[in-house]
Amino acid sequence: MDPSALLLSAELAALTTVVLLAVGLPLAWWLVQSRFPGKFLVEAVVALPLVLPPTVLGFYLLTGLGPHSAAGRLFTAVAGHPFPFSFEGLLLASVLYSLPFAVQPFAGALAGVDRRLVEASHTLGVSPLATFFRVTLPLAWPGVLAGAVLTFAHTLGEFGVVLMVGGNIPGRTRTLAVAIFDHVEALEYGAAHRTAALLLAVSFAVLALVYALQRRPSFRWNDR
Numbered sequence: 032m033d034p035s036a037l038l039l040s041a042e043l044a045a046l047t048t049v050v051l052l053a054v055g056l057p058l059a060w061w062l063v064q065s066r067f068p069g070k071f072l073v074e075a076v077v078a079l080p081l082v083l084p085p086t087v088l089g090f091y092l093l094t095g096l097g098p099h100s101a102a103g104r105l106f107t108a109v110a111g112h113p114f115p116f117s118f119e120g121l122l123l124a125s126v127l128y129s130l131p132f133a134v135q136p137f138a139g140a141l142a143g144v145d146r147r148l149v150e151a152s153h154t155l156g157v158s159p160l161a162t163f164f165r166v167t168l169p170l171a172w173p174g175v176l177a178g179a180v181l182t183f184a185h186t187l188g189e190f191g192v193v194l195m196v197g198g199n200i201p202g203r204t205r206t207l208a209v210a211i212f213d214h215v216e217a218l219e220y221g222a223a224h225r226t227a228a229l230l231l232a233v234s235f236a237v238l239a240l241v242y243a244l245q246r247r248p249s250f251r252w253n254d255r
Contacts, residue, residue: 033226035202036210043118043206044186047125051133051182054126056175059137060163078131085128089195092124116198121206124196125186133182140174141167173244184237188230 062074080088096103096114106114114120144167152162168175190208197204199213207226214223 033201033205033207033210036205036207036226037229039118039202039204040187040206040208043121043125044183046122047129047186048133048179048183050122050126051129052175052179055130055133055137055178056168059134060141060167062134062138063142077134080128081131085189085191086195088128089124089192092120092127092192092196096120096123115196116200116204118197118203121193121197121204124192125189128189128192129182129185132185133178136174136178136181137171140171140177143174144170177241177244180237180240184234187233 058077062070062077067073093115094100096106098104098107098113098115103114106119110117110119148166148170149162152166153159157165188208189206190212193204193206194209194212197206199205199209205213207230211223211226211230214220214226
């Protein structure tokens with residue numbers, strides 16, 4: 032097993048999870064609370080990576096942020112290197128590709144919180160923001176945790192979009208999924224088995240945790 036690929040994959044998955052907690056929670060809360068008539072369009076955009084081939088997402092990221100685009104030149108000026116074949120590129124691609132795996136569980140959990148408790152908090156003069164952190168989020172934490180765990184595991188096993196955006200640079204963009212591909216191409220089946228077994232074990236553990244959280248009385252996955 033490639034230790035550098037393992038560390039890179041874990042770092043990428045952890046940072047993607049943190050970013051999606053910061054971005055996905057407000058977005059999920061807006062989707063739950065908003066009565067905007069066009070909200071279904073936002074929901075469709077959020078869910079798009081579930082059906083969109085990762086190569087399509089990778090292609091448009093490379094086109095929009097490549098060195099020949101205005102956004103790409105701005106990225107190079109700020110980051111000091113081009114978007115393609117960079118860790119920052121992997122992170123952005125992973126955040127976009129894992130978006131529904133975070134937002135949908137977040138929204139389901141937030142929607143399942145008893146509105147009477149939220150309204151009681153408002154009646155007592157607590158601000159909406161304080162109510163969210165003191166009432167809504169603690170009650171929704173199993174769903175939020177499930178979304179975070181799914182995001183981490185999904186990012187850990189990403190292949191298509193990672194290979195499109197980051198390529199295969201050891202110690203820089205070579206993740207575990209790409210390492211398995213390399214081992215198989217080189218007929219190194221023993222190394223491929225060991226790496227694949229690790230990802231299989233992590234995936235099983237993640238699903239077991241998610242379903243365990245789903246069975247908790249405070250969490251209803253489909254209560255929306």
